[in-house]
Amino acid sequence: MNILWSEALLLKMLISSRWATTLITDLQKWLNLILVSPQLNNTDTGKFLVCRDFAVLEDHCLAHNLQEQEIESHLASNVHKSRLVQQDLQVAKRLQEEEDKRAKAESKRQYRHMERIDIEIAQEIQEQLVRQAEQQRQQEEKDEAIARKLQEREMKEERKRQKQMEGNLEEYYDDKGRKPRGDYGMEVATHGLAHLDLQDQELIDLEVARKLQEEEIKASQLDRRAAQVAQDEEIARRLMEEEKREYKRSRDKEKQAIERRRPEVEYKPVQEEVVRPRAREEPRIREDEYQRARNHKPVRPPPPTQHYENVNPSYAFADPYSPRPPSRPEAAYKGAYYRQ
Secondary structure, eight states, rough: HHHHHHHHHHHHHHHOOOHHHHHHHHHHHHHHHHHOOOOOOOOOOHHHHHHHHHHHHHHHHHHHHHHHHHHHHHHHHHHHHHHHHHHHHHHHHHHHHHHHHHHHHHHHHHHHHHHHHHHHHHHHHHHHHHHHHHHHHHHHHHHHHHHHHHHHHHHHHHHHHOOOOOHHHHHHHHHHHOOGGGGOOOHHHHHHHHHHHHHHHHHHHHHHHHHHHHHHHHHHHHHHHHHHHHHHHHHHHHHHHHHHHEEEEEEEEHHHHHHHEEEEEEEEOOOOOOOOOOOSSSSHHHHHHHHHHHHHHOOOOOOOOOSSSSSSSTTTOOOOOSOOOOOOOOGGGGGTTTOO
16 A cells, blocks of 8 residues: 555656646545455455556556647647748848849949940040031131132133223224224134133032032031931940840849749748849830830931032033942941941
């Protein structure tokens, strides 16, 4: 009996739950009943019943203990998993923020680089326009000098012709008209007409030269505008290609970052939105503007036809005269200036 009491006390010390305490209390009642009843104390039946009940109580206590251990281990595993998920979410958020910062820094750097390129191209275009204006001014000065020389020569011819006519009149009055009519030949009769024809021809040449100069200036302006349009198209095309390359590179980096982060997060309790870097909409807008610009590409107008009112039809060229010979190949109007 002392052994049974010692085992009951040991079991009570090992199991501290309320249900185990109740079972040990019931066991103490059975033991008191055995001690009070001499029949159960002296027979083997009482011992068997006590041992059986004690074994049943012990099994219940062990089962309860195992169940509590299983519940505690399950709770501990759940707590551990939730902590891991929280840590993974924090790490993923930090990596996403770092990736966004790097993408923003890269985009800013690319924009600064493009702005620097645009400034350089604008400076080159400005210098080219200044050179063209200087060349045009020099050409105008040369044309004015040529026109001034032609005018001076015309005035000299006019003075010479007047002096010659005055001399002829003086000879006529000196002779007093004594020469017979038969002495005047064709050379004397057509002497003044040759000078008149030369004067008219010089006036016609001056008028033609003036009109050709005006058409040359107009053609040069049209060529300069066409070259400017071609250069603008080339710049827009280069900017568009650069934007496309940058957009494709950013998309590739984004895909690689997503592929690297995917195996890190193994457990996901709830569905959350994945934070992605904002796609740049500016390249799409520039692409639309570039397509619209290509659909409405300006076309160089044909050279104007020449119709002179004061020009003799016999004074004409054998072939139709082009207002301005091509100074450079056609490829120069397609943006080949920057590729040279």
